[in-house]
Amino acid sequence: MQRKKIKGKGIVRGVGFRPFVYRCARDLSLSGYVRNTTDGVDIEVQGATESVARFLRELRLKKPPAARIDSVLAETVPLRNAKSFDIKVSGLSKGFTQISPDIATCTDCLAEMYDSCDRRFHFPFINCTNCGPRYSIIQKTPYDRQRTTMRSFTMCSDCAHEFKSVSDRRFHAQPDCCSICGPVFELRTIDKKKVRNVEPITETARLLKRGKIIAIKGIGGFHIACDATNSQVVRRLREFKHRPTKPLAIMAAVQDIDTIAFMNRDEENIFAAPVAPILLLAKKKSVICEEVAPNNPYLGIMVPYAPVHHLLLSHIPFLVMTSANIQDEPLVKEDEEVIEKLATIVSHYLTHNRRIENRCDDSIGFYLDGKGFSILRRSRGYVPTPVSLPRDVVPTLAVGPYLKNTFTLAHKRDAYISPHIGDLDNLETLAFFNEMIAKYERWFRIKPELIVHDLHPDYLSTKVAQDIPGRKVAVQHHMAHIVSCLGEHQVYDDVIGIAFDGTGYGIDGKIWGAE
Ligand SMILES: [Zn+2]
Ligand SMILES: [Zn+2]
Structure with missing residues (x-):
């Protein structure tokens, strides 16, 4: 004993x-x-x-x-x-709890969603303790329903019963809901008219098949969606996004990926994991039109990670699902933003009434033989999980670079990296940057004493840093790359580092860089 x-x-x-x-x-x-x-x-x-x-x-x-x-x-x-x-019930205390990232729909929930006898048959917000939205709906910590955007939905008696039963797989699943008590989808034309007398998701799929471009509200924001096999419509989307060649992400069910790209076992496992990132895979000659990734040997593919995606793909197998934003502005998450910013490209928007509190782009990466998953963009599915540091640090805010910005707030051995913020060259992105810094400071109870910024005096991030009280440290851009590489691999020796990364402000005030 x-x-x-x-x-x-x-x-x-x-x-x-x-x-x-x-x-x-x-x-x-x-x-x-x-x-x-x-x-x-x-x-x-x-x-x-x-x-x-x-x-x-x-x-x-x-x-x-x-x-x-x-x-x-x-x-x-x-x-x-x-x-x-x-x-035991845990009382609120002065400390904080970690916040879980959003989690892709689990196989148990999918089985229920496709079971015509289940009370959540085809319910596009199905979730459980193992899956569903977390980070994107949280307003305050610690995480429970009253502090998320699910607070406006009162559980029906069946859901409340599940929520309270220890043996139920939805015990304390904070976003638990059903078609009686949960959020609803609706399809609207871009001039705000509700499309009536249709099932909104099925109708969206039908319109997509007919060559429409539609904004679809998901977990961390809207995507702009269209049929990935239709050259004409993909070309139109490219013109709008001012992206002549950069690949557009595709969404496809894992069993269909084989027909459009080469995928090994490890890559298949990455798709099955709760993060469900966009993965770069070598493309095959297939039904996907060339305009999706012109002159590029790879396709950026993700699997459906929200119930609505699964339902859409059951009607139309290959969708372009690109972040809904204009150039480098933050991801669109409100209906009003769709109407204001996307009116010239989308004919309709498929939306729902569960508010997205924290926008979050899809994460991107690729599989490297022998090394596993290599992250290019660490966002949905990861944030705000901290990265463990090898040694303690004082409360620190590193404001990050000018392009493809993320910031990091760290204390002791936890480094909280922000979601993908974007290029810090417009007001919207700057507002998002400031909003997330304030939220991170509040959630993780870190008041930075040390502010780290790029050496470049004219970067917006540098200017923001200079306005924050605390000790400042300026880091040369390429040096930052090398140091982060040393940190990742926990190397403490003297090294000679070579960073090939465009241009940056050198310590002699001249332009440094190499490609
Ligand atoms: Zn689940
Ligand atoms: Zn319910």
């Missing part, structure tokens, strides 16, 4: 961790409790020594797919007289 007190650190809130712990303990006949804490989870278990050891193993091996455990500390404590295993 043994009792262990276990402290786990990581992302455990909003990802079904406590019910998982409960089921593990129950199956192994252990007593004790589980409770969320500010930075993770506290567990005490008591039972046969062998079962306690097995419990500790299962904690790591069988944890829910979206949970992230950074460290587990277990110590033996005196036995207690208790028979049951309880989930």
Whole structure:
């Protein structure tokens, strides 16, 4: 007989961790409790020594797919007289809890969504403790329904019952809802008229097949969608986006990707993971029109990651799904922005009434043989999960570069990298940049003392940095690349670094750079 007190650190809130712990303990006949804490989870278990050891193993091996455990500390404590295993309610405390990223729809939810006998048959907001929106709907921490944009939807009795049942896979699934009590989709023409007497998602698919270009509200913002096999319509979209050659992202079901691109087992696994990023794959000669990625051997492909995407793709297999924005402005997330900014390109918009609180672009990367997934853009599915630093840092804000900006807010060993912000050369992007810095400071309770910026005196990010109180450090652009590379690979030796990355402001005030 043994009792262990276990402290786990990581992302455990909003990802079904406590019910998982409960089921593990129950199956192994252990007593004790589980409770969320500010930075993770506290567990005490008591039972046969062998079962306690097995419990500790299962904690790591069988944890829910979206949970992230950074460290587990277990110590033996005196036995207690208790028979049951309880989930304890965690009170609000002064600390903060990590926020889970948005998670692609899980296979259990998909099975229900396609089951004509299930009460969520074809329900485009289906989610559970293992999947669904998180980061994009959170308004305040700690994460629970009342502090998300789901607060305006009152659960029906069936959903409330699931939410309260420990054995249910929707136990404490904060965005839990159904067609009775949840958000709804509607299709509108660009002059705001609601398209009536049709099922909005099916009608959207029908219009896309007929060559329409439509804005579709998803998880972190809108996409502009069109048929990826229709040259004429893709060309029109390119002209609007002022992107003559840059590849446009495609969305396709994983079983259809084989017909348009070369995909190995590892790449297939990346698609199946909760992040569901855009992956660059070598293209095959296929139905995808050349205009999607002209003179480019690769296609940027993502799999459906929200229920609405799955439903759309069941009608039309290959969609161009490009971020809805003008040039380098932030992703559009409100209906009004669609009307104001996209009226010359989209004929309709498919929207819903679950507000997107935090916009978030799709993440992009590629698979490197032997090295795994290499990230080009770290956004949806990752943010705001912190990157662990090898040593403690003082509260620091690194405002990031001018182009393809992300900033980082760090304290101790956690570095919170922002979502993809964009090019800092217009007011909209600057507003988004400032909004996210304020939110990050609030969520993660970090008041920066050290402000790091690019050496270039004229960058907007430098100007912003200079207005923030605190000690400033200017870093030369290419040097920053090399140092981040050293950090990533934890190299502490003297090195000679070579950064091939366009131009930057040199330490002698001249232009430095190489391609
Ligand atoms: Zn699910
Ligand atoms: Zn309901």
